[in-house]
Amino acid sequence: xxxxxxxxxxxxxxxxxxxxxxxxxLILTVITVGASYIDFGSGNIVIALFIATIKASLVxxxxxxxxxxKPVNGVIAxxxxxxLGIFLMFCFIDQDSRKDPHPTNLPPLITTPPPPGMPxxxxxxPGEGR
Amino acid sequence: MGTSAxxxxxxxxxxxxxxPPGHAHGDDPHHQxxxxxMEQQFDTSKIGMWLFLAxxxxxxxxxxxxxxxxxxxxxxxxxxxxEHLQRPLGALNTVVLLISSFTMxxxxxxxxxxxxxxLVMYLILTIICACIFLTVKYFEYSHKFEEHLLPPRWYxxxxxxxxxxxxxxxxxxxxxxxxxxxxxxxxxxxxxxxxIILLAWIAVRANRGEFSKNYYTPVDLIGLYxxxxxxxxxxxxxxxxxxx
Numbered sequence: 001x002x003x004x005x006x007x008x009x010x011x012x013x014x015x016x017x018x019x020x021x022x023x024x025x026l027i028l029t030v031i032t033v034g035a036s037y038i039d040f041g042s043g044n045i046v047i048a049l050f051i052a053t054i055k056a057s058l059v060x061x062x063x064x065x066x067x068x069x070k071p072v073n074g075v076i077a078x079x080x081x082x083x084l085g086i087f088l089m090f091c092f093i094d095q096d097s098r099k100d101p102h103p104t105n106l107p108p109l110i111t112t113p114p115p116p117g118m119p120x121x122x123x124x125x126p127g128e129g130r
Numbered sequence: 131m132g133t134s135a136x137x138x139x140x141x142x143x144x145x146x147x148x149x150p151p152g153h154a155h156g157d158d159p160h161h162q163x164x165x166x167x168m169e170q171q172f173d174t175s176k177i178g179m180w181l182f183l184a185x186x187x188x189x190x191x192x193x194x195x196x197x198x199x200x201x202x203x204x205x206x207x208x209x210x211x212x213e214h215l216q217r218p219l220g221a222l223n224t225v226v227l228l229i230s231s232f233t234m235x236x237x238x239x240x241x242x243x244x245x246x247x248x249l250v251m252y253l254i255l256t257i258i259c260a261c262i263f264l265t266v267k268y269f270e271y272s273h274k275f276e277e278h279l280l281p282p283r284w285y286x287x288x289x290x291x292x293x294x295x296x297x298x299x300x301x302x303x304x305x306x307x308x309x310x311x312x313x314x315x316x317x318x319x320x321x322x323x324x325x326i327i328l329l330a331w332i333a334v335r336a337n338r339g340e341f342s343k344n345y346y347t348p349v350d351l352i353g354l355y356x357x358x359x360x361x362x363x364x365x366x367x368x369x370x371x372x373x374x
Contacts, residue, residue, distance in 0.1 A: 015239060022232040026225060033221050036372035048368035055364045063235045063357045070173060073180045080184030084191035091195050095202055102203065106302070107295035111206055 021062040028055050160345040172347055179351045183358050190362050193317070197310045197369065204303025207293050211307035212373050214279050214288070216270060220371035223266050224363065230259030231360040238353045241346035246339055249349070253333040256356065260326045267319055274308065281309035311370060318366060321359045328352045 032051040040047060061067045066074050102109065158168060165171035201208045237252030273279075278286030282305030293301040332352050335341065341349055 015236065018232055018235050018239070022228060025228045025231075029221065029224050029228065032368055032372065033217070036217075036368070036374065039374065041374075044372070044374035048372050049365075052365050052368050056361050059231060059357050059361050059364065063231050063360075064354055070176070073176060076177070076180040076184050077187075080187035080191075084187060084194075087188075087191060088195050088198065091199055092202070095199055107297060107299075109293050109295050109301045109303075111293050 017062055021058055025055055025058055028058075158344060160347075168344070175347050175351060176354075179354050183354060186358055186362075190314070190317070193310065193314050194365070194369070197314065200303070200306050200310060201373070204293075204301060204306060207291075207301050207303025208307050208373065210290060210292065211279070211304045212370060213290070214274070214277065215311075215371050216273070217371050219266055219270055220367055223263050224367045226259050226262050226266070227360045227363050230256045230263070231357050233259065234353050234356045238346070238349055241336070241341045241349040242343055244342040246336060246341070249336045249341065250333055253329055253336060257326055257329050257333070260322050260329070263322055264319060264326075267315065271312075274312075279308050281305050281312065314366060315370070318359065318362055321362075325352075325356055325359055328355065
């Protein structure tokens, strides 16, 4: 018969671990929403992504059972994120090496609030946006 | 599914696995003849699922990279555009998806314990959470459509938009934000929709009593898929709703 049952059964710790994981995830969600109302400058995005990574790790380790899974599955999962990291890194190295990322075929942009008397800005004609 | 090696090859005496005729692989009808053991069959399915999940990470990853590049190009526009998203609704959807991930994993646990009743119950709870998620998304989307917060081609400038070019036209960055918003949340929503169909299918099969501690591979694999959809939302939520 099968050995599936006793290699994959309650060795994960059962319902208690899942409840604790859920509570941790909900607390982290409250923290990340709360932190977004406080201004840390450029730190906001770092904090948000750091908390998201903790949450993603909790989901992967406990809900997806990577903690007690065969190592090969963990290797596959990590490989996915590793290659995403390489993709991300080289794209940003490229972007950061450019002086002005604004497309040269578009008129330069000015950041000024519309004059007070000006009516609501006109909508873009179809196809004009880009 | 239930066919043994003997039936397929028609040579019971020459069964490649050396099993006696009529008892090719024990009495488990789920055991396919090309796997030596049920455990090998289970592990093989799992590796396949994880490979698929890795491609899913890369599929969404490409969009995340694009979002990051455009955010870098139009930081002010992205900041102003994200103010139009309703943060409480995004937070609500995060909580709903986290709870659905929990009910899903409890469903897998119930399957591992051969608890048919609880398995069906948890699967239905997961489907309900998924439907709540999509309903909230529907309200968010209709709000965007009403305000013309759409990709550049259809974007209507908002009074709060401050970035324009010399001719008074608003920057294309605003529409770009919503192009990525609809593409990424739309693709994610599509995954939720597919998940609902898969979960319903599993629930019907579970109700027929097809799963037990000896065979619950489909429940486990759909569970993995569901957690990945949750995992992607965990990154989508702060990037769209919480950027500063």
